[in-house]
Amino acid sequence: MIEEILATHELKLVTEDDVMAVRRRVREIAEMRKFDTFAIAAITTATSELARNVVVHGRGGTAKIEEISDGLRAGIRVVFTDEGPGIPDIARVMSGGYSTARSMGLGLSGSKRLVDDFDLESQVGVGTRVTVTKWKRF
């Protein structure tokens, strides 16, 4: 089915307060769209992990929250963008075994397991973009 963006919210991610604000916003949207409690916890937690990464490792950035629909189900997509140092070894980070950056490995690999779609683009010296999508279940 054809995917459609119903609404977009762009939020900055610089401080810890911003992390809280983004994750609260995601929860509100998921609740408004009547996601079940497990799906709400999943997307809110993934948002928390990824937003924290942007603030802690990416030197700040943005979160773009999109309310989407494929005609049958509602969905939430969040795009986290930073212009930080980038990730040199994506495979290693995604395996969850990254120890130099505090909690980064678990944050990324863990978030991936909480969402339906996960996309990570990163270039050393340019920045990182993580896109996650969670669909409401039947």
Place this chain on the structure above:
Amino acid sequence: MKSFSDYRKYMTILKLDEAEIQSRRAFFTLTDEDLQRLASLRPFAEKVTEEVVEQFYSLLLAHPETRKFFEDDATIRRVKRTQREYFLGLFAGKCDREYVEDRLRVGAAHERIGLAPKWYLGAYRQYLHLILNALQAELKDEERVRAAFQSIQRIVFFDVSLAIDTYIAANAEALVRHQQAIRELSTPVIRVYDRILLLPLVGAIDSIRAEQIMESVLLHVVEAQAKCIIIDIAGVPVVDTRVADHLLKTTAAVRLLGAQTILTGITAQVARTMVQLGVDVSTMHTLSRLSDGIELALGMVGKAITTAAPPAPASPSAVTPPVVGGTS
């Protein structure tokens, strides 16, 4: 009787706002000129309504498959009246939100009574044929008939697109409802004793069902404040590495809540497979028989099953089943 809002919700589902209606109209080349022509044919329509509708229903009632949808005379009278309104609606000379809303009723009603799209489409072809005959008899002039029929075709195909989309949307909704019903049936959690739950699993476990099982187990454990949940897998045909992994995750999640999981129904075959596959289930309580699982669970809440003293042979009414009582 279904309410008005019943089909109106499809306006939202199909996103039939002004822009979408315009876009559909453009694709079906349904122009303002067509609408004007249709409006000018209104007197003709009023004259032939009765005849077209009567002929249409005699065709539908002559066919055994379509006759099934008209149980009695009252139904036939009702649908004929609706049909007359529908027919005249084609010649209203407008194609706005209100018109579209009215048209959605058709698809929703057909889906509800289980009329397959093939009958709807087939019947509509006959309908068009009847209209063409009536046009030819009325207008005589070949050029005028052609122009009129073209405008009618455009609005009819516009209508058909709405009806078919409603069919699909209604079907999708039914699918969602069935999914929910299946989910509820696939994880029947039973309270076997105070703070002890039992989940007998039957049938194959794929990853979607495994997720549902975990969530259902966690919700029930917290709701019942159960110290222990017994998961019996005797009815699960295949227990491979993936299924075992799901069960391990469920056990780990139950532990986070502060409760324990007992896995029963481990057959010789399953035990063999698990060991051969190298699945480590040492963090779980596993047992072969469900009855042993129940005894273990009772132990966890400080209870035990004991055997009562044998009854005196003279009084059969004194036969007592094993009783559940405190250990201490």
Place this chain on the structure above:
Amino acid sequence: MIRGQIPILRIGTTLLATIHIELRDAVAEAFQADVLTTIEKDGAAGLLIDISGLDIVDSYVARIIAETGRMAKLMGTTTVLVGMRPEVAATLIRMGYSMEGVLTALNVDDGLELLGHIVPKQRGA
């Protein structure tokens, strides 16, 4: 640091900390410090951390809780995590965070009962 945002109650030899607000960095650190200072000053056989009020526990909060438990352990205090919500448990497990080594209980009563079984054994009673 914002001390005292998370109340720590004493029930006999057990401390009960109820986390009912989002654990921001500053609050988390203050909470850890509060718990450890209380143990140092007055001693405690057990520590119950009640998280029934939390609708989200991310890896950061999970780590703070696990760390606090390990630190308390070094001071001779056994920690039990109580009241985790179903969706929080499912989320942590899906992320691969099973919090091994942390004791758990369904509610405060069960937590106290568990400490009652464990603590005497550990203290050689």
